Structures are given as C-alpha cells and as structure tokens.
Amino acid sequence: MAGGKFITFEGIDGAGKSSHIDFVASLLRRAGRTVVHTREPGGTPLGEKLRELVLHEKMHLETEALLMFASRREHIAQVIGPALERGDWVISDRFTDATFAYQGGGRHLDLKKLEALEQWVHPKLQPDLTLLFDVPLEVARARLDATRTLDRFEQEKADFFAATRNEYLRRADQFPNRFRVIDSTRSMEQVQQQLQEIVANL
Numbered sequence: 259m260a261g262g263k264f265i266t267f268e269g270i271d272g273a274g275k276s277s278h279i280d281f282v283a284s285l286l287r288r289a290g291r292t293v294v295h296t297r298e299p300g301g302t303p304l305g306e307k308l309r310e311l312v313l314h315e316k317m318h319l320e321t322e323a324l325l326m327f328a329s330r331r332e333h334i335a336q337v338i339g340p341a342l343e344r345g346d347w348v349i350s351d352r353f354t355d356a357t358f359a360y361q362g363g364g365r366h367l368d369l370k371k372l373e374a375l376e377q378w379v380h381p382k383l384q385p386d387l388t389l390l391f392d393v394p395l396e397v398a399r400a401r402l403d404a405t406r407t408l409d410r411f412e413q414e415k416a417d418f419f420a421a422t423r424n425e426y427l428r429r430a431d432q433f434p435n436r437f438r439v440i441d442s443t444r445s446m447e448q449v450q451q452q453l454q455e456i457v458a459n460l
C-alpha cells in the first residue's frame with residue numbers, strides 16, 4: 259500500500275485516547291494529509307451493528323473475539339484497505355491490539371487463538387504507529403464515572419482492567435518500533451505536546 263500511514267489509538271476505557279484523536283487528525287490535515295478517522299469495533303454500517311451487540315449483549319468469550327474480528331474484516335475491506343491504497347492516512351480508535359488486550363489479557367482467551375485470527379484476517383497489515391494511552395486503573399475509572407453511562411466492558415472490575423492494561427504494556431514492549439506509550443495522567447496540554455512531537459517525526 260503506497261503513501262498513507264495507519265495510526266491506531268489504544269488504551270483501557272477512560273485512558274483518554276478519544277479526546278486526542280481529533281487533535282492528531284487536525285495536525286495531519288494541516289500538514290496536507292487526507293485523513294480517514296474511524297473506529298473499532300465499528301467503522302462500517304455492519305461493524306456499527308456488531309459494535310452494538312458486543313458492547314451490550316452477553317455472549318461467550320470466543321463469540322466476542324470472533325465478532326471483533328468479523329467487524330475488523332469488514333472494516334479493512336470497506337474502509338482501511340481502500341483508504342491506504344488511495345494514499346490517505348487512517349486513524350483508528352482501536353484495532354487488533356485491543357483484542358489481544360481485552361479478550362486475551364482481560365478475559366484470558368488463549369493468545370494463540372487470537373494470533374491465528376490475526377493471521378487469517380490481516381496477515382500483511384499492521385499499524386505504522388500505535389499510540390498507547392496509559393493510566394493507572396483508578397484514574398481511568400474516575401474519568402469514566404465522571405462522564406457517562408457505562409457499557410458492558412466499562413462495567414468490568416479492576417482485575418479485568420489490570421490484566422487488560424498489562425497486556426497492552428506487554429505488547430508495547432514486544433513491538434517497540436510500532437508503539438509509543440503516552441503517560442495520560444499528564445494534562446491535556448502536555449499530552450498534546452508529546453503527540454505533536456511524535457507526529458512531527460513520522
């Protein structure tokens with residue numbers, strides 16, 4: 259795929275990633291890039307229907323993981339792949355690292371099964387850059403409690419988020435060339451400053 263780059267935003271619920279996506283998108287647009295801003299699960303009409311299901315219906319752990327990858331398959335076919343082919347830059351609020359962190363780390367699904375699904379669904383596609391917004395659980399929880407009605411994931415207990423966060427950090431260690439860990443306990447301005455430096459170096 260020529261020209262464009264694929265940037266993903268990750269972190270436990272309430273870490274602050276969504277607050278900074280528009281900021282990064284506008285930095286890139288100012289630099290003359292065409293930006294496609296999307297999200298997972300979701301990003302397509304079918305993916306958004308699957309999002310409603312996985313965020314609100316009780317289901318078997320493996321069904322949940324398979325639906326995440328079903329949504330992703332459609333997302334790559336309809337949105338991510340064509341955008342990168344056109345040379346656009348794609349910013350996605352979550353991608354496959356979220357499945358490893360939430361279903362693998364948080365729910366303890368065998369990582370080998372997830373690796374097999376990843377190989378099936380996108381054997382050649384990986385983000386060029388993954389921004390991991392990292393905060394202690396209590397900070398994330400306080401931010402969520404202050405702002406919204408919680409979905410099925412957001413209602414999980416502290417040990418689920420501890421395991422999810424650990425898996426994110428383990429992957430950041432495993433793929434240091436792709437991940438940048440953002441200390442999201444800092445102020446919005448400080449986080450934006452760091453993002454500006456990262457984007458300038460892309």
Ligand SMILES: Nc1ncnc2c1ncn2[C@@H]1O[C@H](COP(=O)(O)OP(=O)(O)OP(=O)(O)O)[C@@H](O)[C@H]1O
Nearest residue numbers: 270271272273274275276277401405442444445446
């Ligand atoms: N650096 C920060 N300092 C203080 N508050 C922040 C910071 N970043 C985000 N917030 C606030 O925390 C709340 C949650 O942020 P946001 O929705 O961006 O989190 P998120 O990681 O995208 O969560 P989710 O994945 O559940 O959507 C928002 O009210 C936001 O304004």
Ligand SMILES: Cc1cn([C@H]2C[C@H](O)[C@@H](COP(=O)(O)O)O2)c(=O)[nH]c1=O
Nearest residue numbers: 271298299326352353356357360411412
């Ligand atoms: C892609 C993906 C997402 N999730 C979870 C993580 C979040 O709790 C929700 C998505 O909502 P948000 O607005 O981005 O916070 O879904 C998951 O468990 N597995 C995945 O692969």
